Amino acid sequence: EQTIYLKDYAPTPYRIVSVDLDFKILEDTTRVRAQLTIEPREQTPPGTPLVLNGDELKLDSVAVDGAPLVLSAYVSDANALTLVEPPHRRFVLETEVTLNPAANTKLMGLYRSSGTWCTQCEPEGFRRITYYLDRPDVLAPFKVRMSAPKALAPVLLANGNLVDQGDLGDGMHYAVWEDPFLKPAYLFALVAGDLGSISDSFTTMSGRKVSLGIYCTHGKENECHYAMDSLKRSMAWDERRFGREYDLDVFNIVAVSDFNFGAMENKGLNIFNDKLVFAQPETATDANYHSIERVIAHEYFHNWTGNRITCRDWFQLCLKEGLTVFRDQEFTSDERSRPVQRIHDVQNLRTSQFPEDGGPLAHPPRPDSFREINNFYTTTVYEKGAEIVRMLATLLGEAGFRKAMDLYFERHDGEATTIEAFIKVFEDASGRDLSQFATWYLQAGTPQVGVTDSYDPASQTYTLTLTQKVEPTPGEPTKKPLLIPVRFGLIGPNGSPMGFGSVSGGAVEDDLILLDRDSVTLTFTGVANKPVPSLFRGFSAPVKIASNLGQEELLFLARHDSDPFNRWDALQTATTTLIANAATGTAWSGTEVDALRQALVDTLDNPELDDAFKAQVIDIPTEPVIGRHIGKNVDPDAIARARADLVRALVGPVAEKLESIYRGLEVTAPYSPDARQAGQRSLRNGLLNLLTTGSDRGSDLASRQYDNATNMTDRYAAMAISARNWTAGAPALLGDFRTRFAGDPLVFDKWLTASAQAPDDGAIERMRATLTAPDFPRTNPNRLRSLLGSFVMANPVQFARADGLGFRFVTEAVAEIDKVNPQVASRILTGFRILPTLETRRRDVGLDALRALKEQHTLSRNVSEILDRIIA
Ligand code: B3K
Numbered sequence: 019e020q021t022i023y024l025k026d027y028a029p030t031p032y033r034i035v036s037v038d039l040d041f042k043i044l045e046d047t048t049r050v051r052a053q054l055t056i057e058p059r060e061q062t063p064p065g066t067p068l069v070l071n072g073d074e075l076k077l078d079s080v081a082v083d084g085a086p087l088v089l090s091a092y093v094s095d096a097n098a099l100t101l102v103e104p105p106h107r108r109f110v111l112e113t114e115v116t117l118n119p120a121a122n123t124k125l126m127g128l129y130r131s132s133g134t135w136c137t138q139c140e141p142e143g144f145r146r147i148t149y150y151l152d153r154p155d156v157l158a159p160f161k162v163r164m165s166a167p168k169a170l171a172p173v174l175l176a177n178g179n180l181v182d183q184g185d186l187g188d189g190m191h192y193a194v195w196e197d198p199f200l201k202p203a204y205l206f207a208l209v210a211g212d213l214g215s216i217s218d219s220f221t222t223m224s225g226r227k228v229s230l231g232i233y234c235t236h237g238k239e240n241e242c243h244y245a246m247d248s249l250k251r252s253m254a255w256d257e258r259r260f261g262r263e264y265d266l267d268v269f270n271i272v273a274v275s276d277f278n279f280g281a282m283e284n285k286g287l288n289i290f291n292d293k294l295v296f297a298q299p300e301t302a303t304d305a306n307y308h309s310i311e312r313v314i315a316h317e318y319f320h321n322w323t324g325n326r327i328t329c330r331d332w333f334q335l336c337l338k339e340g341l342t343v344f345r346d347q348e349f350t351s352d353e354r355s356r357p358v359q360r361i362h363d364v365q366n367l368r369t370s371q372f373p374e375d376g377g378p379l380a381h382p383p384r385p386d387s388f389r390e391i392n393n394f395y396t397t398t399v400y401e402k403g404a405e406i407v408r409m410l411a412t413l414l415g416e417a418g419f420r421k422a423m424d425l426y427f428e429r430h431d432g433e434a435t436t437i438e439a440f441i442k443v444f445e446d447a448s449g450r451d452l453s454q455f456a457t458w459y460l461q462a463g464t465p466q467v468g469v470t471d472s473y474d475p476a477s478q479t480y481t482l483t484l485t486q487k488v489e490p491t492p493g494e495p496t497k498k499p500l501l502i503p504v505r506f507g508l509i510g511p512n513g514s515p516m517g518f519g520s521v522s523g524g525a526v527e528d529d530l531i532l533l534d535r536d537s538v539t540l541t542f543t544g545v546a547n548k549p550v551p552s553l554f555r556g557f558s559a560p561v562k563i564a565s566n567l568g569q570e571e572l573l574f575l576a577r578h579d580s581d582p583f584n585r586w587d588a589l590q591t592a593t594t595t596l597i598a599n600a601a602t603g604t605a606w607s608g609t610e611v612d613a614l615r616q617a618l619v620d621t622l623d624n625p626e627l628d629d630a631f632k633a634q635v636i637d638i639p640t641e642p643v644i645g646r647h648i649g650k651n652v653d654p655d656a657i658a659r660a661r662a663d664l665v666r667a668l669v670g671p672v673a674e675k676l677e678s679i680y681r682g683l684e685v686t687a688p689y690s691p692d693a694r695q696a697g698q699r700s701l702r703n704g705l706l707n708l709l710t711t712g713s714d715r716g717s718d719l720a721s722r723q724y725d726n727a728t729n730m731t732d733r734y735a736a737m738a739i740s741a742r743n744w745t746a747g748a749p750a751l752l753g754d755f756r757t758r759f760a761g762d763p764l765v766f767d768k769w770l771t772a773s774a775q776a777p778d779d780g781a782i783e784r785m786r787a788t789l790t791a792p793d794f795p796r797t798n799p800n801r802l803r804s805l806l807g808s809f810v811m812a813n814p815v816q817f818a819r820a821d822g823l824g825f826r827f828v829t830e831a832v833a834e835i836d837k838v839n840p841q842v843a844s845r846i847l848t849g850f851r852i853l854p855t856l857e858t859r860r861r862d863v864g865l866d867a868l869r870a871l872k873e874q875h876t877l878s879r880n881v882s883e884i885l886d887r888i889i890a
Pocket residue numbers: 140141278279280281282283316317320339392395
């Protein structure tokens with residue numbers, strides 16, 4: 019099996035000048051005729067073979083300039099069609115293949131989802147539709163003709179603009195779509211089906227009217243309005259914030275129920291996992307609305323960062339993904355609350371990216387080799403990629419960043435480009451040397467920043483030393499120092515910001531320290547009193563901070579820091595430390611718990627803070643986050659016990675007060691997903707969570723909330739909190755929820771998740787029974803991920819059981835899923851990346867389960883790669 023290296027990149031010897039596709043879609047088969055106009059590049063020697071990618075294609079005919087090819091002129095096998103000696107001039111290659119979309123359970127290429135024909139081509143799915151140079155640096159204009167039975171597929175969609183349509187008799191009809199923009203094959207899309215839709219329009223800043231459509235299963239139209247609203251707000255925001263206007267006359271979105279990922283940014287025809295489109299208050303939570311808004315925006319923003327400017331090769335994936343995640347984070351920050359969104363994004367980074375970056379699957383945001391590219395659509399490429407762009411924005415400032423982005427669009431529009439070119443744009447626009455900064459893209463691992471300081475009252479001098487260190491990661495034994503932007507402030511004894519005279523010893527620009535060596539010692543003069551340093555404000559770099567602050571100083575920051583992120587983070591650090599210490603044998607003191615409780619209560623009582631922020635402050639770090647903090651010899655049972663004990667100690671004396679705040683927060687107005695109302699619900703549900711873990715009032719409160727809920731946010735929270743704490747009421751709530759919403763697959767997913775995250779000893783049996791029930795939809799990614807993905811990522815107590823039952827349950831399921839859908843299987847398997855952090859006994863039974871998987875099954879390239887990297 020082959021490893022692909024970035025260093026081997028070379029352009030194709032042939033160019034594809036234009037693409038003409040004809041799809042004949044019939045009930046059982048689809049015939050694809052492709053006419054590719056091809057020419058050799060100037061430097062290509064005559065006689066150079068033309069190798070086109072293919073995957074599971076059945077070739078029916080092949081011709082050049084209208085003449086069928088003789089057998090000796092080409093070779094076709096499972097993975098390629100090779101023209102041995104193509105003409106040394108422009109020519110038209112015509113191929114015909116037959117596909118069976120209904121049998122395509124990998125959901126890459128053309129497949130059927132609940133009767134609808136749809137496509138997913140990124141990264142290498144187009145080769146499952148026709149023979150092609152299936153790589154992102156081959157750009158061409160596409161014309162697509164499709165015909166299908168009118169009864170099965172009254173709706174026929176593809177990229178670009180509709181240029182023709184009509185009746186063909188015999189119950190068949192056709193449509194022709196043309197996309198004038200050059201694009202790589204991974205952005206190709208086609209949809210044919212019997213779909214309902216809603217429509218709207220958007221007038222761009224230059225006055226062009228764009229027709230907008232969202233297509234879905236009949237009957238779901240009413241659940242598409244929030245997605246439409248999010249789309250229009252995204253289009254307006256990209257004009258305002260980045261000066262980017264939409265470029266076609268139509269923009270369509272199609273919701274499908276079987277989808278490997280969240281959504282896909284195909285040019286002018288985005289295809290979405292329906293869970294990221296459908297929303298109504300009775301069945302979708304505030305969190306669902308939030309995700310819909312974010313992902314609709316994300317895919318729309320790709321039109322400029324991804325489609326107009328795409329990637330030269332898949333190693334450059336974070337060129338489009340990191341940048342587009344940054345853009346969607348900024349959109350949500352502008353539409354909702356900036357500090358709340360920042361905390362949300364950092365929680366996500368710490369929960370999923372840090373464990374990836376500190377374990378066997380660590381890789382740089384711009385990797386230099388892979389076996390299976392689908393395994394690199396990771397949180398490192400996406401979320402760490404976004405953090406890198408955010409650091410560029412921090413270094414350049416708002417105006418400087420916008421100037422650089424303008425230059426990026428101007429310089430690279432229409433191109434397939436690289437991370438190097440992206441960085442060069444930022445250098446040219448700012449005049450800065452970013453060569454050291456570029457290391458962020460090329461090196462894996464989360465830097466650990468150490469802090470020490472001292473104050474000399476006699477000379478009024480404050481000294482601050484910052485160090486950085488990155489642990490070795492697979493294939494990278496030694497690390498280079500990074501350029502780490504540290505946004506900071508000094509806080510005086512009365513809680514106000516403190517000025518200083520001068521600073522020396524390192525690079526400081528206004529409130530930004532540039533930590534660019536292993537160690538930097540800064541000397542601040544004219545400092546009147548001993549300050550408390552507030553470092554990494556707004557989480558200005560994706561690092562782990564080994565703060566030297568004690569609990570007292572952390573609580574001081576939580577009270578006084580002008581930076582809301584650091585206020586939140588100070589309490590998180592204080593809480594995590596107490597739990598981690600207790601789990602590893604160092605008990606907390608009563609004073610420590612009293613002080614922490616007071617800080618939480620003061621936050622709740624502060625009328626100036628908004629509810630969403632308060633909810634984040636009282637959110638006790640999860641077990642996986644604490645496990646990660648401990649780092650080695652982790653015993654999930656001990657962590658769960660210590661966490662619950664601390665919550666009990668915190669809540670006990672104030673349970674009544676918390677309950678009365680809880681009662682006072684009930685929303686009486688009609689449901690709205692807006693940030694304010696959602697914030698109020700999240701605070702109320704956060705209190706319910708505290709009361710359920712920390713007192714005996716919670717179980718009943720939760721059951722009552724469940725019964726009286728008028729929206730899914732409150733009902734789901736009550737069930738999930740009960741399940742996670744395995745209260746007396748939990749089994750009844752799970753049982754009711756399952757039958758109450760039977761028939762709604764997206765609500766079933768919520769039940770699967772809650773059930774999989776419950777830490778009771780019956781969890782595995784319950785999951786096994788669910789999974790093996792005859793009516794469980796075994797091929798649907800959403801169902802599988804809701805059950806198994808939530809289990810491996812969020813239920814360490816049962817997944818990492820010392821008897822190995824949890825591990826074996828998952829490896830056996832992965833072996834089965836792999837036969838159907840390798841992408842889903844390998845994604846679930848990544849949950850085993852926690853093995854190296856676990857205590858020996860658990861690690862060993864986990865490794866045994868992985869070895870058995872490897873020995874007993876024939877596995878896909880996707881699963882084998884993940885397995886080998888974890889076992890290694
Ligand atoms: N670009 C797609 C991801 C496709 C994933 C293929 N395994 C969605 C996105 O990031 O916007």
